[in-house]
Amino acid sequence: MKWMHVTYRIAASADDIDARAEALAREQSVECPAAAVRDVRVREAVMGKVIAIGPDGPDHFRACIALALETVGDDAGQLLNMLFGNASLQPDVSVLDVAWPDGLPDLPGPRFGVAGVRERLGVPRGAITCTALKPVGSSVAALAALAGQQARAGFHLIKDDHGLADPVSAPFAERVPAIQAAVDAANRDTGGRCVYAPNLSGGPRAVQGQLAICRSAGVGAVMLCPLVLGVSQVVELVRDELDVPVLAHPALGGGLRIDPALLFGTLFRLIGADMVIFPNHGGRFSYDVASCQQIAAALSMPLGKHAPALPVPAGGMTPERVGEMCASYGEDVVLLVGGALLAAQDPARAMRGFVEAVAAEGVKHG
Amino acid sequence: MKWMHVTYRIAASADDIDARAEALAREQSVECPAAAVRDVRVREAVMGKVIAIGPDGPDHFRACIALALETVGDDAGQLLNMLFGNASLQPDVSVLDVAWPDGLPDLPGPRFGVAGVRERLGVPRGAITCTALKPVGSSVAALAALAGQQARAGFHLIKDDHGLADPVSAPFAERVPAIQAAVDAANRDTGGRCVYAPNLSGGPRAVQGQLAICRSAGVGAVMLCPLVLGVSQVVELVRDELDVPVLAHPALGGGLRIDPALLFGTLFRLIGADMVIFPNHGGRFSYDVASCQQIAAALSMPLGKHAPALPVPAGGMTPERVGEMCASYGEDVVLLVGGALLAAQDPARAMRGFVEAVAAEGVKHG
Structure with missing residues (x-):
């Protein structure tokens, strides 16, 4: 299983942030309630996972979410999509950073x-x-x-x-x-x-x-x-x-x-x-x-x-x-x-x- | 000369809004100071023009700006570009609406x-x-x-x-x-x-x-x-x-x-x-x-x-x-x-x- 670690900034209260981050992890992967994910492989290897949550100023948090690289493949559009396609429609979220602990998606990089x-x-x-x-x-x-x-x-x-x-x-x-x-x-x-x-x-x-x-x-x-x-x-x-x-x-x-x-x-x-x-x-x-x-x-x-x-x-x-x-x-x-x-x-x-x-x-x- | 009328919402003070709207009209057309536009045709028929400015809540204004349809042609990407390509990088601006007094750009619309x-x-x-x-x-x-x-x-x-x-x-x-x-x-x-x-x-x-x-x-x-x-x-x-x-x-x-x-x-x-x-x-x-x-x-x-x-x-x-x-x-x-x-x-x-x-x-x- 290969993942990318995406850091999102989320506006939320301390009471809500855990649920909000979990919802975001699903939104940017399986796009459905966890109850609808009946396939064990999908649940373990594809559904996004909240890795860490920390404060980021008043009423804001940083959530690090692991998203499966297999949902991206080698397409840059799909990379943007999985990072922020749906979440772009949720104004309480922005994308701060991505880390690639399991390697980069297969993209060309600068030829020159x-x-x-x-x-x-x-x-x-x-x-x-x-x-x-x-x-x-x-x-x-x-x-x-x-x-x-x-x-x-x-x-x-x-x-x-x-x-x-x-x-x-x-x-x-x-x-x-x-x-x-x-x-x-x-x-x-x-x-x-x-x-x-x-x-x-x-x-x-x-x-x-x-x-x-x-x-x-x-x-x-x-x-x-x-x-x-x-x-x-x-x-x-x-x-x-x-x-x-x-x-x-x-x-x-x-x-x-x-x-x-x-x-x-x-x-x-x-x-x-x-x-x-x-x-x-x-x-x-x-x-x-x-x-x-x-x-x-x-x-x-x-x-x-x-x-x-x-x-x-x-x-x-x-x-x-x-x-x-x-x-x-x-x-x-x-x-x-x-x-x-x-x-x-x-x-x-x-x-x-x-x-x-x-x-x-x-x-x-x- | 054919124009589209774009309504932008701009965060600005009453003192600044006229200059800000003028700058936006240039940004979304000629991308340079008015002094650099030496061709009379470009100045009259292509450079964006501020048509109207009105208040839109505290420290915000609506500016209607005319942009030349000839800069758009029949390309939808170029339409997005002229509406908001550079201005997207200016966080004080959003796009509210477009009117087409001189007709629509040549785009296909729904086939079905x-x-x-x-x-x-x-x-x-x-x-x-x-x-x-x-x-x-x-x-x-x-x-x-x-x-x-x-x-x-x-x-x-x-x-x-x-x-x-x-x-x-x-x-x-x-x-x-x-x-x-x-x-x-x-x-x-x-x-x-x-x-x-x-x-x-x-x-x-x-x-x-x-x-x-x-x-x-x-x-x-x-x-x-x-x-x-x-x-x-x-x-x-x-x-x-x-x-x-x-x-x-x-x-x-x-x-x-x-x-x-x-x-x-x-x-x-x-x-x-x-x-x-x-x-x-x-x-x-x-x-x-x-x-x-x-x-x-x-x-x-x-x-x-x-x-x-x-x-x-x-x-x-x-x-x-x-x-x-x-x-x-x-x-x-x-x-x-x-x-x-x-x-x-x-x-x-x-x-x-x-x-x-x-x-x-x-x-x-x-």
Whole structure:
């Protein structure tokens, strides 16, 4: 019998917590009263078990619940489902952490990881610089021109905004080859190795079409939103299709009541993200310093056979924060700055300034 | 220019709400400061616009924001993304409602709807009865025997638990033909038309394999979890693959801070759900009466060209609640009871009792 140990935070009184935790253990496994579980094997080897309960502030408890790995198999969607599928509908519960005493579910993990991404991007040391193509609504020509400007400014990585899917103003099939060509042209001029990561989106057939366009254009990375595409689709792509690094975007993930370090750190890494975007503290989003550090830690801490992935703290970052962010995250980080550069009076100069500031930090800490 | 009008609930002070709503309008469209939007067309036709702001309780406001339909296209994932992708990461915001003054995005809606499901199940009037195959961990033989018992008891619809994916104890490829055969045998004996809805799960390749098994076994409906599979995958299935009704499960949806009537009512209906499971009030989940009524209303209210879908209030329902639920939801409802029947001393008798109670309500109200 193999189990995963899931720590839930539950709002309950001291009188109720034992029964509440037992109910949660059943909810996330057999989905019925214990009396309905007549098969001894199911009762012993599959029904969730409360392992420990401890206090966690006023009227809150932490309950560690063992869930059978056999209910998960090797499917990431089913992993999310067993962790929190039904319990997401019970507002008194959130998921804090998972431990894997009997081994991890069979998921691919990062195909490239920190070392593979560094090799692809030609950045052996120091922080990796990334910027975004925006705003949605721009023409293909405008986005390609912007990408060329960004590549010439020295960015290592350029990604689509996650709002750039397949709009009439810049259809994927026209946009991606044009942007890749602009980046290629800039690379030829500068001798750089800037990589463009288009945003995959839509149903599986749409994504397959986009992948063919990416291959044909010689794209060197992709971005995707695992919680919009479905984590199981991402796993199939990583296992069977993609031969470039994956940049994962956290869209839709903020409300899930799954701890950010577990969701964006451990789970995104397990499904194969090489780089994970998350809202840095002090930007447009509200994650605090500790949460951000925990996400970054979850991306690099030992996790079975899996390579470490790169944190991409983002969301309203500015060039002024380069020093602080390099000091905070260390050199294995992707610094993503988008809108702040585009809003500058002289965007090209702001881009160069950002890239130079990151390079200077690398020398300082190197 | 075509827009959708999204109503967000925002925690903010009266001094801050104007700036906060403006920032949200940009976040869910151009994702950058207004100063970075230099293209006049993008500024006028794509950048989100605050339409109205009103109070909504202490330190909370409702902001109606216009978002350009051209950023959504015909992709359901992108619709979720533009509604709430980034804003999900901002805990001061939730989504309450969407209005479509310029028309709906091009999504399939229910292929069968209330009338089509009734025809398929052979239930022209009255509440439809549904039960679940559980617990996960059971053998194929045990699940098939249970399905036969349920079909003989007179249930119109039998569904897999959403935790029953593709476990070693009952692999999809063995389970589905065996259960369908058991239901077919019972139908031959009873003259009934009970339909089995297996649970589709996993990545697109896995789902395609499961669909082939369903077709070969003559399955008459499917269940799926749109927020686990990815809504875009569901739309492709409904548009191009499925010729049976779709039962949608709300797994993972509870934490999203999207109003349940919008998410499980309008959005699940738009992507093609013919029947939508949601947590009924008074069960294991915490939705109140008003929320449940609003979900049911959203499934049947006028919505472009789309057929109405059936509400499936569920989650710890008991036979004793049949009368109340029939009175509350009217006859266009699927009454789903699972664990309570299996936990009874004599499950077969409890099943028959439930089916008879629903039939008696039909006569009473008919």
